[in-house]
Amino acid sequence: MSEKIFNVLFLCRGNSARSIMAEAILEREGTGRFKAYSAGSHPRGEVHPYAADLLQKFNHPVDGLRSKNWDEFSSDDAPKMDFVFTVCDQTANEVCPTWPGKPMTAHWGCTDPVAVEGTEAEIRAGFADVYGQLANRISVFVNLPLAALDRLSLQRRLDEMGGKAKEMV
Template identity: 60%
Template sequence: MTGKIYNVLFLCTGNSARSILAEAIMNRVGQGRFKAYSAGSQAKGEVHPFTLDLLKQMNFDTGFARSKNWDEFAAPGAPTMDFVFTVCDNAAKESCPVWPGQPMSAHWGIPDPASATGTDAEKRLAFSEAYRMLNARISIFTNLPLASIDRLALQDRLDSIGRTSDLNGAA
């Protein structure tokens, strides 16, 4: 294995919930091998309070959490991305951003917890479910043999992770 640190960008529409959760998870799970970022195509400008609450409950430092537009990562001096994952959910008919350039990319759609309805407990459950699904997918990804897998096989694996529907027990 090389000492390369892979830059990963998680994109969604508002950059207030799913992509922020994914950024936090990747930076914890992939510590030392991956550096995660997040952005949105139409950033809301603030992180959803339930996102922050959940991360704090999971002992994350939330100082990193900031809702930002994906244009920030296309600007001069921005980190060069190795991977870009969209986490918006096609089933909800959201417009997912398309990232130009050379990074490998895949769609890992997750239902938007920020659009959950019901009681606060039901809404918080939606955030917990999004966290669980993202954690499972990110854990699978970080265990791929990136240094020894060819690009075509890796793309197939990235796409496969995004199609994983039963993530119970995935670690």
């Protein structure tokens, strides 16, 4: 019998950097156990070039990554999500759609690297910092004993990973 593959959706406002990086990281780190997706409440319509460059630098495939609206994941024919994580404070405070599958949710807020100002090196360092934060959280997440944790214990662990609890609709 094969092990369940968990669907995970990462959300941020623009779906051009943070959620895209999280999708790429989980897609690689969770191979065989997780299927990663990302979306935005107000997608920019393109992956930020610094995010794409950074992902390529760390050998993540970027060909299939695209900025998309979260409505793609709220319809009846959308993949049923097991987990939904917001990675920006703005989106965490928005009224989210109802997700098919009644997923567990948590807020894993990260600074918006697109908003970093300064030299090109400083801006790229901002992207790298966020990548590191997401990679660390995702590494812990993929190594959680999901089958051994009850729903309440798992929710507590997910919230702790983000630094604060967040109730999503």
